[in-house]
Amino acid sequence: MRWNKLVQAKIRTLFNRIIITLLYEFDSLCGHVSEYILSQRLGGSCFQMTKLQAKNIVKHFDHNGNSVLALDGINLDVQEGDFLCIVGPSGCGKSTFLNIVAGLEKPDSGEILLNGKPISTPGPDRTMIFQEGALFPWLKVIDNVEFGLKMAGIPKEERRQISQRYLDMMQLTKFAESYTYQLSTGMKQRVAIARALAMDPEILLMDEPFAALDSQTRDLLLVELQLIWERTKKTIIFVTHNISESVILGNRVVVFKNRPSKIKKEIYIDYRRPRLMEDENLQKYYHQILDELKNEVIAQIKDENQ
Amino acid sequence: MRWNKLVQAKIRTLFNRIIITLLYEFDSLCGHVSEYILSQRLGGSCFQMTKLQAKNIVKHFDHNGNSVLALDGINLDVQEGDFLCIVGPSGCGKSTFLNIVAGLEKPDSGEILLNGKPISTPGPDRTMIFQEGALFPWLKVIDNVEFGLKMAGIPKEERRQISQRYLDMMQLTKFAESYTYQLSTGMKQRVAIARALAMDPEILLMDEPFAALDSQTRDLLLVELQLIWERTKKTIIFVTHNISESVILGNRVVVFKNRPSKIKKEIYIDYRRPRLMEDENLQKYYHQILDELKNEVIAQIKDENQ
Amino acid sequence: MNKKIISEKKSQGLHDAANAALMLAVFVGIWEVVFMLGIWSKISLPSPAMVAESFYKITLNLSLPESVGITLGRLVAAFLISISFGTLIGLAMIRFKGFGKTLNSFSAGLLSFPSIAWVPFSILLIGFNEFGIMFVVIMSSIFSVMISTYSSIRNIPSIYMDAARNMGAKGFTLFRYVTLPAATPSLIIGLRQGWSFAWHAIIGAEILMSIVGLGHILSVGRDFLDMSEVIASMITIFTIGLIVDRFLLYKLEDRIRKKWGLDHHR
Amino acid sequence: MNKKIISEKKSQGLHDAANAALMLAVFVGIWEVVFMLGIWSKISLPSPAMVAESFYKITLNLSLPESVGITLGRLVAAFLISISFGTLIGLAMIRFKGFGKTLNSFSAGLLSFPSIAWVPFSILLIGFNEFGIMFVVIMSSIFSVMISTYSSIRNIPSIYMDAARNMGAKGFTLFRYVTLPAATPSLIIGLRQGWSFAWHAIIGAEILMSIVGLGHILSVGRDFLDMSEVIASMITIFTIGLIVDRFLLYKLEDRIRKKWGLDHHR
Amino acid sequence: SQTAETVHVTTNSSADVLRIGYSPNINHAQAVIGIGTGDYQKELGGIKVETQTFNAGPATVEALFANRVDVAYVGPNPTINGYIKSNGQDLRVIAGAASGGAVFVVRNDSGINSISDLGGKKFASPQLGNTQDVALRSFLNKNGYKTSDVGGNIQIINAANSDIVTMMLKKDIDGAWVPEPWGTILERNAHGKILVDERDLWAGGKFTTAVIVARTDYLQNHPDIIKKLLEAHVDETLWINNNKDKAITIFDEQLGNLTGKTIPENELTEAFSRLDITYDPIQSSLYKSADAAYGLGFLDDKKPNLDGIFDLSILNQVLDEKNLSAIQQVNISSTG
């Protein structure tokens, strides 16, 4: 049984990789062939209900006496199976918002409802990939990946299987026994992604998870993440500063205004998956988001110079 | 006198910003107008000599008994005033190479020559922007930026002037008095950039400095960095995983092979500056580099699966 | 907004004080009850009132305030010497690795010397005087300072040192502006421990060398079977230890933790 | 490659040993010279040879090995109790913030109690026996363990706790798999200090309560003006302190530092 | 020693244990010898003898009050302190143990040849307010000197006996008032000479330096056990006085058992020569010591009332049975 699963997983990974490799090799074909193949393999989602609700979230921080208003009334409904991307200028409060959803930080006012019930503590149902390395330096790579599974009480053998799968996906099999200080920054980030994915949570909170990855690895993972999402119907909130990334991944992109942060615009992207970097049809979404952000940058410059 | 300088700096910053803002506002015009304006303002470099030489650098790391060969004979000449970009898959040894150039790590064999003389210790002539936040948590933002200046014995008033200028450039004036834990990740990265630029070193070593920035801020800084480079004729080594970034910035892009790392390809980009993201003419360089890297990713996958 | 924070701080302070007062009251209450139960003779365990009286007496005849002054003066002098030399040696240990490694172990051996063991040497080398006592205090605390300096600095994340050296910091400047502040949170813990060692040592030395001071009051009290005086002086020792810790070392630690953002446990 | 590393390690060990031996030889040499200069009478400062003879004597008549055994047994038992309870209380202090803050200061006050001050209470509450001595040792070291547990845990970067709780770790599991390992590098420093406090205390208590043990040998030696025996027992104290530190605590610290990559100072 | 094994028999008393505290000092010779050789245990029969050694008098009395020992051999000053502190309640002197055995030693090269040379010098005694300290201070006062704490020019420091030796050798002090065998040690090893043998200062050369005290409640509840103890004590005293040489040898042996150390026989002999082993508590000297201590400000603010500190009834009973002359109990009022 188990062996079977392992083989399945291996085959699936390999298959995906072959497809992606093909896509890269035959640039011109990619737009058409890949979309066709992949849209056949994966169906769209159908029935939706509200999974997560942010109600008028306000959060300020104290900076040596000055108060910095980071979030100024964020209202957001996230449907079950939603892939929500958040973009916004640096320092606008994206990470803060994610922390509040994760239950790690308390809002000054407002509340987060999960399945209609207010939450205030962290839990394994909402796994977070932190923007800044939150790997445990006292654990080996593989033990880091298995940490959440161990906490969930999953037996050792199964844990090992799961972690192996994700380490494989992240091309880190060779470094399973290394400690985190022995990894490059990008490798660390991949371990963090593997750790979160391995936990297979209902809700996945990702804070710029691909920032330190080289573009090739990132492209690979962009597809991989879409496949995972399609397959498991996870609810994902994905913070990024890369507009292309948000367009490729999200079925909804939320643009945050600069401090004090409010939601400036929501853009729905209803387009077949998996989407690829090269797809020209995504350009219009890209530009739509870019326009929104440009104004923000200008506002920020004004704000600084006034 | 000093006041004069300050005004000059302010004006220059503002002017640059206005140009960039214009470029964003008038997308269609940008390709032509901007190039014209900027190429008029800035001349190309003329006379070059070898500033930095890497001679057959080899470096391995020990991973619990297994040896990981990170760099396998890197040979590289960097001319004075060169803007050298390094790209390569994650974990291939880019940061390690930069550390060796900075004198922070010792190679197993080979040597680094600066102006023909071998170096082995770090020095303020080669300032590094670290990939992972190396800001001092015990200092305020402004003191972090001024650190290198203080070490160089620059008097307080002058320090303040310089730091103000760069904080301004990074849009962090309002956070000058904050501590680093109070900043968002992108803000931290901007502080690190300000800190390095403020030191005005001969050689600037930058390890994925723009990774955590939102695209708008990044675009701003991409232009800003080109302007600084043109004006001051610094020698810059810039590590990035973003191919566009390398194409826009570098007059030379070096592609690193996957572990064990060697130099796979050097691409010279002789194209007017400042270059902008939107410039279609840069696409050919982009694809040239992408091709090189694709093979690397495939090699890596093979390597993992064998 | 600001005002709210300040008033919160104040009420926090009041709350803490109330907490401490409560703990104290409970303690004294239990003591009184135990005393009244008469389990132990009142010579062995006097009542709070008797101790208070004793306090009153030795305060009035000035022997307590004088001794406290003398002891503290001595202690501060000796501890300052410990800190300066201990830190210097600790740094030398970092600088010269072989020396450091060897001395680290040696210090650990010497750290385990009870202060009592230093007394004969002190008498032999220095004599029965102020400096003799200070010698004991220094020897009892310097190794702790040395070890904690050494460990703290070795535990600094290398990226800070790298960054600083990369920006041209070296030698004393590197130490002053990077090594020291980076090691501070951990150094303070060491300092607090060193302070306790010094406290132990000075009381021990004053008892053994019976030279005027707080330890002397305690030992005289014991010699004359005056337990209430013993307890009174113990309370003084406790209070001073607490005050120094609370209003100096702990405050310092707290400020640094705040500044570093270490206080952000949610 | 591997072999080279191993042989390097070995030669490093040898080098260390040589270093230590050298330091020792220099020390003994100076001592011998001072002795021969006759600055102090040989009653006050015996020669190395006399001390060696004394060593030989008390080893032969078994009083040294027996005392060492007894003292160590006692010490280990008491220290284990200190560690367990100290850690538990330290954790409770983290858990209940008001309590923790108050107790943190109180412990600082109690930490400054010299072990000598605990002796009368120990006699009163427990009596002249093993447990009496252990009480003194426990009281002298538990506060150090408490404070260092408290401080170490409070200094854990919050991101680790956040990440762990986010992955569903809580309660004991959170403690076992995150809090403890994350605090370890700093806890070890505290442990080393606590160990010294315990060492001080046991020698002090054995001296004051004159119950068989290493401290007793020292105090008897002193009472009978046998300085060579005093020095012999001090050397024993030093050696044990050094061995425990070097081969237990320091080893531990070193291993953890290696594992964490803290050793990467370049 | 056989103490540990000889016990364990039946009890016809409510208490079957007697806990004795003492120090391995020469003026506790009866206890050191009698307990070590098992003589005491033999005498007490079914009552188990438990012992505890102390290195100073105050600690001994502390343990007595803490109900950790029932009877103890201690010096007179801790006894007086304890009696006063307990308002005359908690302890009684039930016999004497030793008389004499304290000397004033000065350094050979200190320039002190007679009592008139003491001005401006520095002396040591073992402990503030202990028997020797009081003796030294009252001696100086009586001879017209003043100590530095009251504005005089003689400095007195208190240090452990072994430290006094070091200081004499280093010439940090000019002399010291110490108990035996430290007088002998200073004389022989630290270039000292005996300036005053304290016996010369007392009527009949007798002054108590060790007594047996008992906890009052124990004394009241178990007079039978106390009586057995005193029988053993008196027997031991007589035996020691009749077999001086042998006693010294055995004492040294027992010292070895207790502490692992011995004192050279000749030193011990000399020390014992300035000491009387006795069961007489020499009551008047105790009262005088108390007065002297009071005069020096060492006791409470009001003149100590030592009435009732002695309870010699059982001792006298024992002496009577052994056909020895009884000791007249004196009250403080009779000495003035």
Ligand SMILES: Nc1ncnc2c1ncn2[C@@H]1O[C@H](COP(=O)(O)OP(=O)(O)OP(=O)(O)O)[C@@H](O)[C@H]1O
């Ligand atoms: N612990 C803190 N203390 C004080 N201020 C904070 C703290 N955390 C965040 N802030 C402030 O809140 C604002 C939002 O920070 P946040 O980290 O959420 O930004 P972000 O959108 O994630 O930015 P980036 O893209 O750079 O990561 C910033 O101005 C920052 O200074």
Ligand SMILES: Nc1ncnc2c1ncn2[C@@H]1O[C@H](COP(=O)(O)OP(=O)(O)OP(=O)(O)O)[C@@H](O)[C@H]1O
């Ligand atoms: N301190 C170290 N100990 C052990 N191995 C190390 C250490 N530093 C780097 N390595 C190894 O060296 C290799 C190169 O690392 P490096 O950090 O230079 O990569 P990089 O090219 O900067 O990658 P990235 O783009 O992910 O930052 C990696 O395989 C890493 O595991």
Ligand SMILES: [Mg+2]
């Ligand atoms: Mg963020």
Ligand SMILES: [Mg+2]
């Ligand atoms: Mg890197």
